[in-house]
Amino acid sequence: MLFKIILVFLALMALVALVGRVLFPGALPKVMRKKSTPPVCARCGRYLIGRATCDCDGKAGGRKRK
Numbered sequence: 743m744l745f746k747i748i749l750v751f752l753a754l755m756a757l758v759a760l761v762g763r764v765l766f767p768g769a770l771p772k773v774m775r776k777k778s779t780p781p782v783c784a785r786c787g788r789y790l791i792g793r794a795t796c797d798c799d800g801k802a803g804g805r806k807r808k
C-alpha cells in the first residue's frame with residue numbers, strides 16, 4: 743500500500759515537471775538552457791563576460807561558430 747502511494751507521488755512529480763517544462767521554458771535556470779551561450783572570443787575562444795573585445799585583440803563572435 744505504501745509502495746503504491748510512493749509510486750503515485752513520483753508519477754505526479756514527473757508529470758508536474760514535464761508540464762512545467764512545456765509551459766514555462768523560460769523559468770529554467772541558465773545552466774539548463776543550451777541556447778543562450780555566453781559571448782566567446784572568435785580567436786582564442788576565451789569567455790568575454792562584461793566586455794566586447796578580448797586581450798588577444800579578437801572580438802566576440804564565438805556565437806556564430808559551430
Ligand SMILES: [Zn+2]
Pocket residue numbers: 783784785786787788796797798799800
Ligand atoms: Zn581572444
